Amino acid sequence: MNDDQLVDRARGGDRTSYEELVRRWGPRVLTFCEHRVRRRDIAEDISQEAFIRGYRSLDRLRDAARFGAWVRGIAELACRDWLRSRSASERSLSSIHERGGDHFARREMSLEERVEHDDELRALIEQVDALPPEFRETIVLYYTEEFTYEELGAFLGVSAATVNARLTRARAMLRKRLRKLEG
Amino acid sequence: MTGDSSRPHSRSQLDAWLNAELDGELTASQRTSLEQANQDVSDDRAELRTIDHDLRGALVRDGDRAQRFVDTVISRLPAEAAGQPPNRIEPSLRVTPFVLGAAAGFVIAACVFGPSFFAQKRLASAPDQPTKIDAPSLKGAAGRAVRLRGKVALGSTKSKGQQPLTAGQVFSESSRITTEDNAICEIELNNGMRILLDRSSEIIVRSDSGVRHVRGRVTVSAHGSKGGGSIALELAGGSVALGTAGDSSIEIRGDLRGQRVLALGGQVRVVSNAMKAKSREATLDPGQAISLDKRKGLYSVQRAVDPIVATSWTHRLLDRAELTPRIEQLVVASNRGKRLPAETLIRELGPLGGEILAGLTLTSDRFDDNVRGDTAEIAAELVSARAIPTLIEFLEHENGSVRASGQRGLIRLTGERIGGDPDDWLNSSATAMKTRSLHVDQWRQWWSENHQRFERD
Numbered sequence: 070m071n072d073d074q075l076v077d078r079a080r081g082g083d084r085t086s087y088e089e090l091v092r093r094w095g096p097r098v099l100t101f102c103e104h105r106v107r108r109r110d111i112a113e114d115i116s117q118e119a120f121i122r123g124y125r126s127l128d129r130l131r132d133a134a135r136f137g138a139w140v141r142g143i144a145e146l147a148c149r150d151w152l153r154s155r156s157a158s159e160r161s162l163s164s165i166h167e168r169g170g171d172h173f174a175r176r177e178m179s180l181e182e183r184v185e186h187d188d189e190l191r192a193l194i195e196q197v198d199a200l201p202p203e204f205r206e207t208i209v210l211y212y213t214e215e216f217t218y219e220e221l222g223a224f225l226g227v228s229a230a231t232v233n234a235r236l237t238r239a240r241a242m243l244r245k246r247l248r249k250l251e252g
Numbered sequence: 253m254t255g256d257s258s259r260p261h262s263r264s265q266l267d268a269w270l271n272a273e274l275d276g277e278l279t280a281s282q283r284t285s286l287e288q289a290n291q292d293v294s295d296d297r298a299e300l301r302t303i304d305h306d307l308r309g310a311l312v313r314d315g316d317r318a319q320r321f322v323d324t325v326i327s328r329l330p331a332e333a334a335g336q337p338p339n340r341i342e343p344s345l346r347v348t349p350f351v352l353g354a355a356a357g358f359v360i361a362a363c364v365f366g367p368s369f370f371a372q373k374r375l376a377s378a379p380d381q382p383t384k385i386d387a388p389s390l391k392g393a394a395g396r397a398v399r400l401r402g403k404v405a406l407g408s409t410k411s412k413g414q415q416p417l418t419a420g421q422v423f424s425e426s427s428r429i430t431t432e433d434n435a436i437c438e439i440e441l442n443n444g445m446r447i448l449l450d451r452s453s454e455i456i457v458r459s460d461s462g463v464r465h466v467r468g469r470v471t472v473s474a475h476g477s478k479g480g481g482s483i484a485l486e487l488a489g490g491s492v493a494l495g496t497a498g499d500s501s502i503e504i505r506g507d508l509r510g511q512r513v514l515a516l517g518g519q520v521r522v523v524s525n526a527m528k529a530k531s532r533e534a535t536l537d538p539g540q541a542i543s544l545d546k547r548k549g550l551y552s553v554q555r556a557v558d559p560i561v562a563t564s565w566t567h568r569l570l571d572r573a574e575l576t577p578r579i580e581q582l583v584v585a586s587n588r589g590k591r592l593p594a595e596t597l598i599r600e601l602g603p604l605g606g607e608i609l610a611g612l613t614l615t616s617d618r619f620d621d622n623v624r625g626d627t628a629e630i631a632a633e634l635v636s637a638r639a640i641p642t643l644i645e646f647l648e649h650e651n652g653s654v655r656a657s658g659q660r661g662l663i664r665l666t667g668e669r670i671g672g673d674p675d676d677w678l679n680s681s682a683t684a685m686k687t688r689s690l691h692v693d694q695w696r697q698w699w700s701e702n703h704q705r706f707e708r709d
Contacts, residue, residue, distance in 0.1 A: 084329065091325045096318035113321060120325045190310045193303075197311070212311035240303055247303070 076133035079124075087127070091120055094137045097214045097224065098144050104206045105148040115151060119144035137224050196246045197239075204239040211236060513542045621651040628657035640665060640703075644695045647671070647688065652678035655688070662695065666702075670694045 070089070078086035098119060102112035123130075123140045130139050197205060211221055211232070218229040225232070269286050272278050278286065513522050513536065520536040534542055628646050639661065646658025655677040663669060671677070671691035676684070 087329065088326050091329075092322050095322045095325055096313060099318065099321050100313070113324075116321065117325050117328060121328055121330065124329055190306065193306050193310050197307075208307065209311055212307050213313050240300060243303055244299055 071134065072136045073133035076127065076130060076136050080127055087124055090136055094140055095120065097137065097210070097216075098141055100210060100213050101141055101206065101224075102144050102148055104202075104209050105145065106151055111151060112148075115144055115147045119147060135223065138226055141224055142226070192247070192250060193243070196243050196250075199246070200239055200242060204235050204242065207232060207235040208239040621649075621654050624649070624651070624654045625657035628654065628661045640699060644692065644699060647677065647692045647695065652680055666698075668698060670698060 070086075072090065072093070075086040075090050079090065095116065099112060099116045102116045102119075103109060106112050106115065119140050122143055123136075130136065132139075197208060200208065207221065207225070210216060210224070214221075216224065218232045222229040222232045266289065269278065269282065269289075273283060273286060513520065520540075522534045522536060522542055536542055624646070628643060643658045643661045643665070646661070647655050649655050649658070656674045659671055659677045660674040662671075663674065671688070671694070677688065
């Protein structure tokens, strides 16, 4: 069922439809917030509130097909407010992505290979962490949430071409930095 | 081929060079450049594929956490239909002289300030511009939905011509205070201000440290010079747990027959206004509880929990409103005589919930020591390093099995062996107690030196 159908049903009093929207968009909005505020706990609070506010004001959503972007917008403003209200003590992505890693590939590796693999991943995550915010956000959402260009563009409120440009630029920066590290 | 570029820089230029090469028009240096460009494209593609592969491996969604998040949001969705204002529920408080007096105050205010106060209020400003609200405008909002936008300060500033709120003044009854869209609502209780809420009332305050959620049948007042926040949980099963942060106190009044009130932080003043009984009043210090007789409204005050510990976990709960309903479930289940209903429930509570649950079972007299022991172990096994400070508190518990569970949990969570074998903590002899207090100090010292490492989790 499409988002707009779910929104229509939720407006008509079908709570389970809204729950489906939460399942569909909740993790994505959470990831978005995490990379905005860079605090897991705050990101969870803000994302939860965004969905609850969204529920209460669902009748104000004009384009039901853009539910994800709408909730993301609610969350983004709350993130901004939070960032403005205090100097956020930034956390690195490595703490957010502590579970990162290709577990199946890892299982096949020797101990030495695993250590090397983990070091490489850590270095990569550190470099992603150091990207400018819009590039970091785009690349993390693209890989973590498995969006297409079109979907990610709609979610972030930019065009698919902009997503492509950001990913291209982000990868170029990563390549450059990783090359430098490798010396 | 003539051309001053040393390398092809665009698709069309590359095509031109390829054609020129085919036609034998490239110079030797151009041929070398073209070969280099082709090689670079091939290398670039391989390098990009490697980065893409690595990113796919490094940036993965934590599925368990995502699921927990979704479950929490769903459990917090309001009961009303989407896009609808909250259902109005009849207040559970009886009409007391206090409320009648306040109502009379509204009537007088209406006469003095004019009928405009009784129109629907919509107090809005740009998101970044704080909405200043004075006492009279809130009085006019009694019984209505008030929508606030931006930062909100409930003030009583004489210099701006606002009528100061006086102690005992009720400005909002059956009301809902919320924020519009994305604004953050901040409510500051100034000296002498009072808010009366009933079952249908709800205040959500987002603070730097999270969301504070007040719901239920309470009167909240702030008497400190600096004011402060407060929480109130109406626990299913006829209990109300109250706690404050800062220099504040809480007052609960109404027909409290059959209720049990527990003060978790700050002073709690209890006034029972049962219609057929004399008004009864009591002031509870942190850690005290009061039970009100079902028929006569008589009560007895008991010490229920350790005030210091109670306050410490109350403050943590203040920051994690989403845990409240689940803790309520736990309390309900324990009322039915079930022994920790709830390994699954604890799992659902997640890391911080486990910490709070450990605090709750340590401090509340609703739980027996078996439950405390189980909680310590489960918290250590399933939860996180957040439980460490509470587990250290377990070490000082009078019951040996609780102490042993705390020690077992600490060893499991930290990998440290301070204090030795958990079974040694069962011993209650004076010598053992003396040795243990040294170990407790060592644990505390260790935590103060290492907490930053764990708090990164």
